[in-house]
Amino acid sequence: MTAQTKIEDMSAPVIAAMGEDENTIADMYLTFDLGEEEYGVSIAGVTEIVGMQRIMPIPDMPRYLRGVINLRGKVIPLMDVRLRFEMPERDYDDRTVIIVMEVEDAPVGLIVDGVREVREIPPAQIDRRGQISRSGARSTIAGIAQVGERVAVLLDPSVLVSDGDIAIARSAEAG
Amino acid sequence: MTAAAPESTSDGGLMRVPSERIGRLMDLVAELSLSVAETVRSPDLVGLDLTHFETAVHRLMMIVREVQDAATDMRLVPVDEVFKRLRRMVRELERQTGKKIEMVISGAETQIDKLVADRLYDPLLHVLRNAADHGLESSEERVQNGKPQTGSIFLSASQVGSEVRIIVADDGRGLNRAKILSKARERGLFGMEEEPEPSALWKVIFEPGFSTAENVSNLSGRGVGMDVLNTTMAALRGRIVVDSTPGQGTRVALHIPVSLAFLDCIIMRLGPRLYAVPIEVVSEIARPGPDDLPKLSADGGRELFRLRGKSVPVCRLENFFDGINDPARAPDAPPQVIVVFQTANGNLAVPVDEILDRQQVVMKPLAGRLSRIRASYGCALLGTGEVAIVLDCERLVTGGTTS
Missing domain, CATH: 3.30.565.10 (Histidine kinase-like ATPase, C-terminal domain)
Incomplete structure (x- = not known):
């Protein structure tokens, strides 16, 4: 298996493109774009990548949770990672994709500007410092990876999904 | 389950079946009924003259319903x-x-x-x-x-x-x-x-x-x-x-x-969101007149719905739930409908934009992040492929606490 695997068919399960060698999966990351920045998540939790679908809004969610999609009978909440990181909102286009992941036994879809590649990043290339933010909460950043000339920010999906790093602002008038 | 393997006689014709296998069947039946509904409501069919098709669909729906009931019965x-x-x-x-x-x-x-x-x-x-x-x-x-x-x-x-x-x-x-x-x-x-x-x-x-x-x-x-x-x-x-x-x-x-799997629901729309309510808690659906919804200045602008001389407290879902920033209703929008729920803590009037349908829905538990939705049992997959939030009116009336 080569270190870089281009995703040709976005709808194909990423795992299928990965080969069978389990040892490499731990070091495999799916990288994606948010504006000019490159981010990555470990491929272990990724179940598939799907194109944008009709989002159905649901109540009681912060703004960055855009709603749910019905993916073959599974209801999957969608997190707009741009909004999660308080980046400027951007219209979805044909590059916009949903990375469907299984995080702590529950499905979640991450809306990102576009996926880049699946690649192996050995632990030696990852700077793991800075996992605790100044406030003492766990950071969404699991590590900073050096990928050739570029830098990819590796995210911790469980912190991302649980809001471990931010307090949920409940509006005052809510019962 | 009464159907049995022909040779089993000593145990009165009973079969032991692992519950996961029944669960799998229930999931498949649920998916089947959703796909049937999706097929039948396909936009491709709009405007076609489908006399025979309609008859066949009617039979198909009846059978699906029976399969659903049979599958549910198996778990009883x-x-x-x-x-x-x-x-x-x-x-x-x-x-x-x-x-x-x-x-x-x-x-x-x-x-x-x-x-x-x-x-x-x-x-x-x-x-x-x-x-x-x-x-x-x-x-x-x-x-x-x-x-x-x-x-x-x-x-x-x-x-x-x-x-x-x-x-x-x-x-x-x-x-x-x-x-x-x-x-x-x-x-x-x-x-x-x-x-x-x-x-x-x-x-x-x-x-x-x-x-x-x-x-x-x-x-x-x-x-x-x-x-x-x-x-x-x-x-x-x-x-x-x-x-x-x-x-x-x-x-x-x-x-x-009796069963948690399928739920007979009223589907309602408020803004872009869909809600489902189990049919047995809906006591009434009413169209309020101009003076039927007095707003009280006390208690933070609480609203009442006047129904045959009685006052029913009003719960507006857009205020109850967080994170709803829909644009204000257009002045020429059709008047809202009020659905009255009966709960253990008295009646509750909930205004919605429209009532869409009454249908048997497949309920999915709220997992992960979705479990933070208050006053909901789960989400309902509708025949159209859409998702509605199933309201728990008991928690709605108590303001979201689990009592």
Whole structure:
């Protein structure tokens, strides 16, 4: 298996493109774009990548949770990672994709500007410092990876999904 | 399940099937009914003349419905299993309370979803303990009051519509209104001058930490375990109804849906969001006149809905839930419809933009992040492929807390 695997068919399960060698999966990351920045998540939790679908809004969610999609009978909440990181909102286009992941036994879809590649990043290339933010909460950043000339920010999906790093602002008038 | 392998005769034609396998079948049946609905409502069919197709669709829908019912039936077990375990507890209760107790069981053959049955023991034991400990008097006291020395606890089950009602009744002293009311007022559950309806008052005995027993026994009275009743009933979409007559006894009824898998719902739309409500809680759908929705300045602008001379509190979902920033309704939008829900804490009027449909939905539990949606049992997959949030009106009326 080569270190870089281009995703040709976005709808194909990423795992299928990965080969069978389990040892490499731990070091495999799916990288994606948010504006000019490159981010990555470990491929272990990724179940598939799907194109944008009709989002159905649901109540009681912060703004960055855009709603749910019905993916073959599974209801999957969608997190707009741009909004999660308080980046400027951007219209979805044909590059916009949903990375469907299984995080702590529950499905979640991450809306990102576009996926880049699946690649192996050995632990030696990852700077793991800075996992605790100044406030003492766990950071969404699991590590900073050096990928050739570029830098990819590796995210911790469980912190991302649980809001471990931010307090949920409940509006005052809510019962 | 009654269908059996031909050679099995010794066990009365029963087959043991792992519950995951039945679960898998249930999931497939659910997907089947969704795909059928999706096919039938396909936009490609719009405008076509489909006489024969319509007939075939009608038959197909009937069959799907029957397959659904058959699959649901497969998971039904008699409540007898739970009742037997409770009966064994009676001896233990007699020993611990020093009272003579006779347990009378009826309707043990009533069928209920295995998933529900598996969760009923703890809450029922709790109610039973309460009856043995607080409800029944001591033998001496009973004789003095001209009652048989042995106290009776009646445990019964019956199916009413799509609900199973399990009743634990005792022939004890009944609930003491004055004592419970004063304690409830002390705890701020009612205002000092408020005289609640009996049914509203009796329910507080199952509030966590609520107990009026003067002497705390090791059976009940410590106010622990109360949560098990309330939380289990909320999870099972059930209701608790308490009724009591001084000197004659107390009756606690648990109303529980037979099955958790499919749900007969009204689908409503408010803004871009869809909500579903189990049909049995909808008491009325009304179109309010111009003066039917007075807004009170007190209490932060609370609204009331005037319905045949009575005032029903109004709950606007867009205010109840967080994160709803829809644009204001257009002035020329059609008037809203009011759906009146009946809950254990009285009626509740909820304005929505429109009622879409009545349909059997497949309910999915709220997992992960979605579990933070308050006042919801789960989400419903509709035949159109859309997703609606199934409202738990009991939590809606209490402002989102699980009581």
